[in-house]
Every structure is written in C-alpha cells, then in structure tokens.
Amino acid sequence: MSERVFTATVWLGAGIIAGLFLWLLTDLIWQGAPHLSWSFLLSDTADSGRSGGIAAILVSTLLILTVALVAAVPLGLLSAVWLTEYTRRDSTMGESVRLSLDVLAGVPSIVFGLFGNAFFSVYLGLGFSIVSGGLTLACMILPIFIRTSEAGLSAVSDDWRRNAAALGMSRASVLWHVLLPTAAPTIVAGLMLGVGRATAETAALIFTSGYVDRMPTSLLDSGRALAVHIYDLSMNVTGGDQAAYASALVLIVLIVAVNTGALALSDRWLARKVTLS
Numbered sequence: 001m002s003e004r005v006f007t008a009t010v011w012l013g014a015g016i017i018a019g020l021f022l023w024l025l026t027d028l029i030w031q032g033a034p035h036l037s038w039s040f041l042l043s044d045t046a047d048s049g050r051s052g053g054i055a056a057i058l059v060s061t062l063l064i065l066t067v068a069l070v071a072a073v074p075l076g077l078l079s080a081v082w083l084t085e086y087t088r089r090d091s092t093m094g095e096s097v098r099l100s101l102d103v104l105a106g107v108p109s110i111v112f113g114l115f116g117n118a119f120f121s122v123y124l125g126l127g128f129s130i131v132s133g134g135l136t137l138a139c140m141i142l143p144i145f146i147r148t149s150e151a152g153l154s155a156v157s158d159d160w161r162r163n164a165a166a167l168g169m170s171r172a173s174v175l176w177h178v179l180l181p182t183a184a185p186t187i188v189a190g191l192m193l194g195v196g197r198a199t200a201e202t203a204a205l206i207f208t209s210g211y212v213d214r215m216p217t218s219l220l221d222s223g224r225a226l227a228v229h230i231y232d233l234s235m236n237v238t239g240g241d242q243a244a245y246a247s248a249l250v251l252i253v254l255i256v257a258v259n260t261g262a263l264a265l266s267d268r269w270l271a272r273k274v275t276l277s
Helices: 002-035 038-042 055-085 092-105 109-123 130-154 158-166 171-199 226-235 241-276
Strands: none
Touching (some): 002 241, 038 055, 055 130, 055 226, 055 241, 130 171, 158 171, 171 241
C-alpha cells in the first residue's frame, strides 16, 4: 500500500510540474504567437517597443550569451578538473573553493549586477556594454557549472583512471579521451542550468549591459537583452503587453534551441570518442 501511495505521489508531483509548464507555455503561445512574424524578428524597435521588432534586442542577447559562454566554459571546466583531479577531497583549499562556489550559487542576481557594474563597468572602464553584461553572466554561470562538472568527473570510476595509467596514457590523454566524454552528459546538464539562468536574467543586465535598444556595432556598445526588454515592456510601457508576450515566446525558443544544440554537440562528441576508441 505504501509503495502505491509513494508512486502516486511521485506521479502527481511530476504531473503538477508538467501541467504548470504547459499552462505557462500555452498562455505564451496564445498571447504571443499572433504578434510573431518575420518582420517582428528582423525589424528594429519603434515607439518604445510597442511597434517594430526585436532585431537589435535579439542580436544583443546572442552576443551577451556568447561572451558569457566563451568566458565561463573554459574557466569552469579547468576549475572542475582542478578540483577533481589535482586536489584531495579533504584538502582545505578544495573545501574552501567548494564552499565559496555553493555560496555564490545562492547569491541573488542583483548582487552580481552590482558587482558587475562596480568591477567591469566602472573599475575596468568597460561601461554599460555587451562585454560587461556577458562577463557578469559568466560569473553567475560559473558556480553551478563548476560544481555540476565536478560531480560528473568525480562520478567516473577510479578504475578507469588506473586502467588508463596502466596502458601508459598521460594524465592529459586520460582527461580528454576518457573522463570528459564519460562526464559529458553531466557537464552539459550543468551548462544548460547555467545558460537557462543567464539567458532569462534581468537584474544583473540592467546594471551592466544597459537599456539601449539600438543595433550594437561592437562588443563595447550597450545592448538590451530580451529579458530586460520583456521587463521594460511589461512594467514601463503602456500597451506593450503583446510585444512582451511575443518577446517572451522568442526567449523560450532561444533557450530550448541553445539547450538542444548543447545536447546534440555532447552526443556527437561522445559518439566520436567511443568510435575512435
């Protein structure tokens, strides 16, 4: 009896979560789809977002996300490898880094925004720019990405490491050909969690990348991200609800596309490594 109750509770929880997501997605499609068109995606913003499109907003969002990933992925992987392969689990240094990452993962986004404004925008002189926004998002992605990647690498059996060493493989070869491909699904999951948080971020980007809705000409230009645009249309622009719904729908599609692309690259890399081995 208890087994059935537990199973029913699990299915009920999953059904509630799926139902809430479908309800939210249906509402976005119902309200936003009629406003979507190629003109909306490819034209510039006009009348504070009430009319026109989101071409400049979309380009700014992609550039900010690209800067964030270029900064976060290599540094995050190197940090996870260092924590897993080059420090003892019970070392003081390693525990201090892990505790710091756990604390940073729970820090509100507005704090990252204030830090990004003070350090990247003011101290480094980058101002309100795409680079400032992207580097701030990278700081937000790193704690989740590092801890998830570390968990994936730690889950690989030590027997694999010993067998590879017995075959005369170097540490770098073991890492590249054995550990990273094996941990790839977990690494990608951590990356998707970080990207999902970063792409939908508003508070941090208001203080770093800015509000400007024109097409950026360089990474040092200010740029309005989609999440900031949705917030502005919903809170500050009378009559901007339809454009806000359509922009939110585009944001959902963008997140799904990025996550799908990351999964496809992970599967392709893993399949290639397995074939070569």
